[in-house]
Amino acid sequence: MTHRHRYTTGATTMSAGDPGAESRVLRISDTMTTVDLGMPGLAAPGDPGPLGAPLPGDRPHAPGLIDRFGRTATDLRVSLTDRCNLRCTYCMPAEGLPTLPRDAVMTRAEIVRLVGIATRDLGVRQVRFTGGEPLLRGDLVEIVRDVAALENRPEISLTTNAVGLDHRARDLRAAGLDRVNISLDTLDPDTYARMARRPFLARTLAGIDAAAREFDVVKINAVLVRGLNLDHAADLLSWCLERGFELRFIEQMPLDADHAWDRSAMVTAAEVRAQLGERFDLAPDEEPRDGAPAERFTVSGHGGGPRLGRVGIIASVTEPFCADCRRTRLTAEGAVRACLFAHTESDLLGPLRAGANDATLADLWRTAMWGKWAGHDMAAAGFVQPSRTMSAIGG
Numbered sequence: 425m426t427h428r429h430r431y432t433t434g435a436t437t438m439s440a441g442d443p444g445a446e447s448r449v450l451r452i453s454d455t456m457t458t459v460d461l462g463m464p465g466l467a468a469p470g471d472p473g474p475l476g477a478p479l480p481g482d483r484p485h486a487p488g489l490i491d492r493f494g495r496t497a498t499d500l501r502v503s504l505t506d507r508c509n510l511r512c513t514y515c516m517p518a519e520g521l522p523t524l525p526r527d528a529v530m531t532r533a534e535i536v537r538l539v540g541i542a543t544r545d546l547g548v549r550q551v552r553f554t555g556g557e558p559l560l561r562g563d564l565v566e567i568v569r570d571v572a573a574l575e576n577r578p579e580i581s582l583t584t585n586a587v588g589l590d591h592r593a594r595d596l597r598a599a600g601l602d603r604v605n606i607s608l609d610t611l612d613p614d615t616y617a618r619m620a621r622r623p624f625l626a627r628t629l630a631g632i633d634a635a636a637r638e639f640d641v642v643k644i645n646a647v648l649v650r651g652l653n654l655d656h657a658a659d660l661l662s663w664c665l666e667r668g669f670e671l672r673f674i675e676q677m678p679l680d681a682d683h684a685w686d687r688s689a690m691v692t693a694a695e696v697r698a699q700l701g702e703r704f705d706l707a708p709d710e711e712p713r714d715g716a717p718a719e720r721f722t723v724s725g726h727g728g729g730p731r732l733g734r735v736g737i738i739a740s741v742t743e744p745f746c747a748d749c750r751r752t753r754l755t756a757e758g759a760v761r762a763c764l765f766a767h768t769e770s771d772l773l774g775p776l777r778a779g780a781n782d783a784t785l786a787d788l789w790r791t792a793m794w795g796k797w798a799g800h801d802m803a804a805a806g807f808v809q810p811s812r813t814m815s816a817i818g819g
């Protein structure tokens with residue numbers, strides 16, 4: 425069947441009947457925006473899609489992961505497992521959560537196939553493996569190696585608590601991992617043990633040392649909790665600056681299993697800036713933010729001291745960046761989540777296992793993203809916390 429819908433990209437105009445069309449669109453997608461996509465010129469809803477069936481709802485034909493609000497997702501987070509060896513208070517309950525049966529979790533081959541569809545057909549350029557704790561996957565190195573071997577190789581990164589990373593950092597680097605983000609909330613062993621409910625600070629620090637040896641860029645993620653580690657923020661920044669790590673503070677989001685999150689008690693980005701300001705001067709970074717969730721600051725000593733490095737603050741709650749969101753997520757069970765806070769998911773693993781071809785899976789993914797909402801509204805009285813926790817979604 426021939427399709428004659430025309431996609432205008434600003435640089436090129438092409439027809440959906442042209443077999444080279446999608447790859448050309450994706451090659452220029454670095455600069456693609458809604459305007460570039462020429463949204464008004466897209467085919468009418470209800471027209472046959474690439475699979476010959478009418479597109480659901482009002483979704484227009486477009487190769488990438490676009491939504492109704494003009495955003496294009498190019499950044500994929502893949503949860504490799506819902507299991508974890510820590511029990512961070514803001515993420516998991518003390519007793520853990522019921523874990524998925526092994527056969528419900530995507531296999532290495534399934535992950536690589538879906539990531540391949542995302543990078544080849546859907547315009548995804550960055551892939552971050554997360555969880556749960558991704559280092560608990562025995563085949564993590566192989567997954568990274570397979571994704572690095574994809575034709576449209578994405579930038580590959582990992583978010584981890586680093587427990588055990590010292591044994592695998594070199595292999596991960598050799599397999600093609602580009603960057604690592606490590607979660608570390610405090611340098612105090614007792615506070616770490618209280619926050620993670622496991623006494624593993626030394627193991628995390630060993631993982632960080634190994635990451636520093638292997639990777640050019642190491643970022644540290646920290647969540648500040650009032651009464652626990654708020655007053656550790658400046659020490660943590662100092663430690664990171666000395667080692668050349670970029671520290672990012674993440675506002676605590678309502679994704680804990682205990683539903684104990686309280687808007688009035690959480691540590692806000694403004695408070696983080698004030699805490700750090702007691703020891704450092706922070707100046708807004710001049711590099712464009714370019715859709716990045718963290719607002720970055722250049723750090724120097726008080727009174728015009730030398731530049732010491734950078735720090736980022738991710739103000740998901742108090743200064744949400746939903747309008748610039750470029751994320752799409754796959755849960756460990758192979759479901760697309762358009763937003764961390766979504767209440768619905770679109771299963772890809774079921775259709776994949778039932779024999780769906782790549783074009784069908786790509787189209788299911790596009791439809792899931794077309795349904796993405798404008799944003800969460802955590803500040804609103806009617807905000808409903810998703811039933812999944814951060815560990816089960818893949819942070």
Ligand code: SAM
Nearest residue numbers: 515555556557583584585607645676677814819
């Ligand atoms: N286990 C890995 C780790 O901790 O880095 C990867 C998964 S974890 C869910 C990913 C990130 O989410 C971590 O940096 C963690 O601090 C953050 N996180 C977890 N729960 C959060 C919450 N309720 N609010 C904000 N960030 C959270």
Ligand code: SF4
Nearest residue numbers: 508510512515556585
């Ligand atoms: Fe595990 Fe990461 Fe959640 Fe902590 S934040 S419990 S390390 S998944």
